[in-house]
Amino acid sequence: MFTQAFFIFSLFFASTQASVLDFCVADPSLPVGPAGYSCKKTTEVTVGDFVYSLAATGNTSNIIAAAVTPAFAPTYPGVNGLDISIARLDLAEGGVIPFHTHPGASEVLVVIQGTICAGFISSFENKVYFTTLKRGDVMVFPQGLLHFQINSGKGPAIAFVSFSSPNPGLQITDFAFFKNDLPTEIVAKTTFLDIAQIKKLKGVLGGTN
Amino acid sequence: MFTQAFFIFSLFFASTQASVLDFCVADPSLPVGPAGYSCKKTTEVTVGDFVYSLAATGNTSNIIAAAVTPAFAPTYPGVNGLDISIARLDLAEGGVIPFHTHPGASEVLVVIQGTICAGFISSFENKVYFTTLKRGDVMVFPQGLLHFQINSGKGPAIAFVSFSSPNPGLQITDFAFFKNDLPTEIVAKTTFLDIAQIKKLKGVLGGTN
Amino acid sequence: MFTQAFFIFSLFFASTQASVLDFCVADPSLPVGPAGYSCKKTTEVTVGDFVYSLAATGNTSNIIAAAVTPAFAPTYPGVNGLDISIARLDLAEGGVIPFHTHPGASEVLVVIQGTICAGFISSFENKVYFTTLKRGDVMVFPQGLLHFQINSGKGPAIAFVSFSSPNPGLQITDFAFFKNDLPTEIVAKTTFLDIAQIKKLKGVLGGTN
Amino acid sequence: MFTQAFFIFSLFFASTQASVLDFCVADPSLPVGPAGYSCKKTTEVTVGDFVYSLAATGNTSNIIAAAVTPAFAPTYPGVNGLDISIARLDLAEGGVIPFHTHPGASEVLVVIQGTICAGFISSFENKVYFTTLKRGDVMVFPQGLLHFQINSGKGPAIAFVSFSSPNPGLQITDFAFFKNDLPTEIVAKTTFLDIAQIKKLKGVLGGTN
Amino acid sequence: MFTQAFFIFSLFFASTQASVLDFCVADPSLPVGPAGYSCKKTTEVTVGDFVYSLAATGNTSNIIAAAVTPAFAPTYPGVNGLDISIARLDLAEGGVIPFHTHPGASEVLVVIQGTICAGFISSFENKVYFTTLKRGDVMVFPQGLLHFQINSGKGPAIAFVSFSSPNPGLQITDFAFFKNDLPTEIVAKTTFLDIAQIKKLKGVLGGTN
Amino acid sequence: MFTQAFFIFSLFFASTQASVLDFCVADPSLPVGPAGYSCKKTTEVTVGDFVYSLAATGNTSNIIAAAVTPAFAPTYPGVNGLDISIARLDLAEGGVIPFHTHPGASEVLVVIQGTICAGFISSFENKVYFTTLKRGDVMVFPQGLLHFQINSGKGPAIAFVSFSSPNPGLQITDFAFFKNDLPTEIVAKTTFLDIAQIKKLKGVLGGTN
Incomplete structure (x- = not known):
């Protein structure tokens, strides 16, 4: 009887919770709106939608000797609508992520390996805030401001950068x-x-x- | 002539206001996005979309001796996109709404009948804020925090709870x-x-x- | 040893959680900003800050035969910063809440007693959405639109109205x-x-x- | 080799940026949601989507001797999702924009020609804030409050009004x-x-x- | 008696509306927070706080032959907290507003006099959207993207630019x-x-x- | 002359940009509001305010054999107002971060070392989404939902977790x-x-x- 009563209770909630939006996994085949991609049906969502691998070293055989590997929507559909995303930075020795902005997102960087010289410029008086970061150091780059990262040490450097948007954008000034x-x-x-x-x-x- | 002039004026505005989004009544047959359901065409919207009945007593013949009757989108399509929704709580004598959270919504409760012991726990120092509420008493439960309601009086208790989201979610810890x-x-x-x-x-x- | 180990764990979290803002109970003696009142120190917050009484019938001995009793910040300091608030409507027989708006907040109304004729006007084509509500009926009024409530039955009517803001404002057109x-x-x-x-x-x- | 290396680098970024939402130009043929219209495919977006002409004088041959020419989504698809829009006001001599509100948007007005008496009413104590504006004067009308504009000078007046929403709405009280x-x-x-x-x-x- | 009854009604509302925040006029002498400046007491607010003059031509006797005259908080205290602001652009013949961004605000520009070549660059594929604008033309620049304005005609050009923030910032790349x-x-x-x-x-x- | 002209231009901008809020570094000695801490004066801000060290291994000599080292405001004042923060997770072999929520923030986790079994529960149908993560794997935990992390491999595990808020909160259900x-x-x-x-x-x- 105890079990049956709870069963009734459970049925009740199930029938009324059909509209809850815990998350909105991107379905890129449907229309996109200002708030992001349309949601995949919850019955088709799997844990894989929320998982992404940034294990691979980016290809740094290029002029900047660096690579940015993003995990943004829709490549990483689970972050759609959640105001968060992440990317991996690989900088070969001497590598650089040139001056760039993320239109409308703030960024926090954590150094996993190597030494990175990083900085940003305020729009207020064009003041430079830059420093050298070692393994375990964290730096935040306020929304929309120009910033850069340089591998200033020996050997390759790795960092993870998180953003306050599932689609932060990336505008490299030179590009x-x-x-x-x-x-x-x-x-x-x-x-x-x-x-x-x-x-x-x-x-x-x-x-x- | 007076009338005609205003008529011209009216026509002018009508032709340019076609895009105004006063509301976005949910059309669950269309794609859903992070901001909610797609909107029904305004020509198909009726006052019934904005009205819902919470008159019926919920079925409390279950182990918790309580029932939650929500009026959330899409069951109640008029609240879609409006950052507001409501539900009815029925607690039979001894009934309880077990510890739960609403991911990302705050809640305000007003007691309509009976006596309810209600409380929430802060994440800061796990402090308990609980009290006994009588008819006409109001209590607010800040966003995302664990809270509960118990019928601590004689006879059934009724309350209405409003949320700062059309889809507040309901995560019962035991479930x-x-x-x-x-x-x-x-x-x-x-x-x-x-x-x-x-x-x-x-x-x-x-x-x- | 089991207990002591958890004690260490607990101390650790306690020392690092000092900044958590679960809520921001209004302290009207401090500066107010665009997001609301400054927060009372958490050590001075009590459960009473989150509780308010709307038990008393409003005084309807006036020309509109109605009363609005709000529970907004700072009178109700616990809702500060939480995007939710509530008020009580009392309408004597024949009473009316005249046409008004809440600048920037949506409203959901639930009838507790009596019969209320309520409606709002869209800005799109000035369309009227109005109906008669009985006990237990709910109606939502989208953000910023002109709306009204009339006691259209016998005897007094009571309703509770919730808002998607701790400070919804109330602009009565006649006023x-x-x-x-x-x-x-x-x-x-x-x-x-x-x-x-x-x-x-x-x-x-x-x-x- | 220098060029080729950069080419590799460019390819890398191109393949991973496919999801970036710099803007969301409205495609009115697709579903609309609470956050606005669905986005046109970026490959079909042209500079024309971001440009609109408010060069023409509005037709003021009506009872109010005034005209509002809006540049809102979807007529002006480029503002969709961007929290900004604009309109042109033309007031013939003696013309008036009657009392109205924009549900949920603030407005800033700049006078381009003529003299305009403009004002708004606070919901707090129904206080009137009104003044006479000349060419180059700017006035802000806080969100959702009743306001008006009157041509109080000789000859026609022109103003541009900007809004903190791509779809501010326009509710004229008389209408x-x-x-x-x-x-x-x-x-x-x-x-x-x-x-x-x-x-x-x-x-x-x-x-x- | 009619008057007196309304008087009672009015008193009632007045005593309960003390907390309404219709606006938050900046008081730069008080602390600033993430949402903007603290609010001036409403009893000290005058219509002058909501009015600003952009009538004067900016001084274009400089290398760019151009001037930006902003009306942002706190110089223009009335826009504080309102998600809107405005500025005047003056471009002498040949003048230019160099490439710049507004971190976190979108912009809409309307040409008042002259001819302006304006454009922005998407972060998606670095695509250029630029065109020539005449008097009465409007152009929108999506949030955070690099953009520019050039006087491409004869004689001085004037434009007004509005922003979706009271403090849009201005980061000139060269600076x-x-x-x-x-x-x-x-x-x-x-x-x-x-x-x-x-x-x-x-x-x-x-x-x- | 070229230099002098630019000097005039620069002076002009400097005098008008005094209000720009590129960031709002927390000054915990000033009042706190719903949007966060008051801002330190920009003249007193240094690059150190934007940098934090998470290099040290957390003390896992406790019953959960795990430690959370947060970099939240105000300990890390540079993230105040920026919708982003970060923390370090250390899990000794067999260590666990018990079921918990972050009221109102989403989280993205990246594994730096070891193997972590992580999961969350939807409020919709109480569905479990869990998996085993290796070095370089990323997982997102949607806002407000119960989730956990377990070191399911050999030796210690390390992860960084980022949040869509400078003050995500941490409510451990057991606590x-x-x-x-x-x-x-x-x-x-x-x-x-x-x-x-x-x-x-x-x-x-x-x-x-």
Whole structure:
């Protein structure tokens, strides 16, 4: 009788809880809205949707000798709608993550291996906040501000960076300026860089015009 | 002429207000996103979408001698997207709403009939805030904290509880621990409860493993 | 030894949890900010801060034969910062809560006694959504829209209304138009009401100019 | 080699950024949710989605001698999801934007031409804040509060008004009261206006009942 | 008697509305929090707090031949806490607002006079969205993305820009890179610019190291 | 002359940017509000406010053989107001972080060393989502849901956990039930645990009554 009574109780709740949104695992085949991807049906959600592997070392055989491996929605569907995401940074010796911003997300970085020189610039008086971080050190980069990371030690460096958004975005200043078809004349006008400098970096990054 | 002029004015506004979202009545047949259900077309919305009946006494013929009757989206489509919802609590004499949380919503309770002993536990120092509430008394339960309600008087008790979300969720700790297939060994490891205690409550609630 | 080990564990957490903000009980003696009142020290918080009595019938001996008894911050300090609050409506027979808005909060109403005719107007096409509510009926009023409640039955009516803000505000249209020193000429110009009508209601409500 | 290395680097980022939501241009053919319209595919977005023309003078040949030309979603799809929108006000000499609210959005107005008397009413003590604005003057109207604008000078006046929402809504009090089928009896009961006054304005605005 | 009854009613509301926060006019002499400045006492608030003049032409006698005149909190205390603010742009012939971001705010621009070439870069694929705007044209710049404005016509240009925050911030990329003491070596490493280019712009902008 | 012109330009911006809030470093000596701690003056902020060390292994000589080392505001003042924080988990062999919630924050965990069995329970149908995580694996725990972590491998395990709030809170269910003065009778009534079980755990954790 004890069991049966609880059974009634359980049935009751089950029938009324059908609408609860504990999470909203992304289903990229459905429409996307300002708040993120549409939700996969809860009956189709598995623990795998909430798990992602950042075990692999990113490929740092490139000019910056560094790699960013993001775990953002929709690649990592479980973070959709949750105001959190994560990425892995690999910096070979001498590697660098060039100046960039995350439009609308703050970031916290923790160093797992190596030594990283990291910093950001305030918009208030353009003040520089930079320091050298060792294993176990944490640094926070406030929302939307320009920041960078440099491997300033010996051997490779690894860090994990978390964001206050499932889709923080990543705007690398050099890419915005030089890796598209924005006319050289406009780049010069809006950055005060020399034409030769712009053409050189457009060449490197594949920009045109 | 007076009338006609206003008519022109009215037409003007009508043609430009087509996008206004005064509300977003849930249409559960469309995709769901992190911010809630998709909206029913405004031409199909009626006053009935904004009205719900909590007049009926919940069935308290169960082990907890209590019932929760929620008016959440999508059962109550008018609250979708509005950061508000409501539910009715019925507690027979001796009835109890066991320890539970609402993930991400605060709750305000008002006693309509009877006497209710209610309380919550802070995460800061695990401090207990509990008291006895009579008819007309109001109590607020801050977001996400464990809380409970007990009918501590004679005869049935009734309360209405409002939430700061159209989908507050309801996680009853006993259900989370004992009413699923989480292995007994893991429950023991993560709760420090005795195996016999766990098996007993799994038995009552229909849990396995 | 078992106990002592847990004691160490407990001490550890206690020392690091000092900053947790489970709630922010209003201390009206400190500065107020856009997010609400400053918080009382947690050591001074008691369960009484989270409890409020709406047991008393409001005084309906007035022209509207109705009363609104709010439980908002700071009168009810426990709701500060929690996106929830509540109020009691008393409507004597024939009583009315005149057209009003809550700037920036949605409202859910539940009828406890009597019969209430309630409605709101959409800004989209000025459509009227109104109905008659009986005991146990619930109605939601979307954020910022004009709405009203009328006791349309026999004998007094009682309702509780909850809001998605600790400080929902209450702007009664008649008060805004007629219960201040806004010049009659401007009221006429911005409402299209006749001068005589305006002067009459300014007279009733104590407005000047 | 320099170029090629950067190419690798670029490819890497490109493949992992597919989910970034820099913006969510409205696609009105897809479902709408509480946070706004679904997003157009980024491959179909053009600069035109972010641009709108408010160059044309609104038609002020109406009883209020004024016009509001909004640039809200979805007419202006680029603002969808961005918490910002804009509209143009044209007031012929003697023109007026009658008392109204924007449910849930604040507004900032800048005068481009002419002289405008503008004001709002607080819900706290129904206090009037009004003044006369000249070219280049800015005034802010806090969220959800009743406000108005009157051309109080010679010749036409022009202003731009921005909102803290892509869909601020616009509830003109006169329209809500008189331009629908809300029974005259209820209007009288909830506004204290005389029956004759109500019938007169219902007549002007096309209201019934 | 009619008047007196309403008087009672009014008194009732007045005594219970003391906590309503219709607005939070900044008092910069009090502590600042994450949500903005503390509020001035409502008894000391005047209409002047909500009004600001952007009538004056900004001084464009500088290298960019342009000026930004902001109306942000606390200079413009009335916008504090309201998610809206505004600024005036003046661009002399050939003037430019260099590439910059607003950390965490979207912007909508309306051209009042002249011709402005404006654009932004997506973080997704670094795509350029730019166009030429004439008087009355509006353009929106999504949150946190790099954007610019150039006077591309004859004679001076004027625009007003509104933001979805009372404190949008303004990070000019050139200032962040060159107008501080960030070591040239680090600038070079994180921007791929040539040392000579960096030193030249540091010289112009007063940067050191 | 070139330099001087830019100097004028710079002065102009400097005088108008005084209100920008790029960040709000906590000053615990000032009042706290619902949005967090008051801000330290920007002139007193140093890079050290944004940096924290989680290099030290937590003391796992306790009954759970585990330790949580948080970097939350105000201990880590730079995260105040930024919707992000981080903590370090150390689990000795066999160690466990017992069932707990973070009221109102989501969490993402990355395994740095060892093997961790982790899981959470949905409030919808009490479904268990658990798995075994190896080095480099990431798992997200949606807001407010009960979850746990167990070192299920050989040797110590280390993880970093990030939160979508600077003050996520930590409510350990066992502490809430047994480590305070909540009467045993009420615990029994609200958890269905046996009296003997409750008294045993109250004994271990130092609870009374």
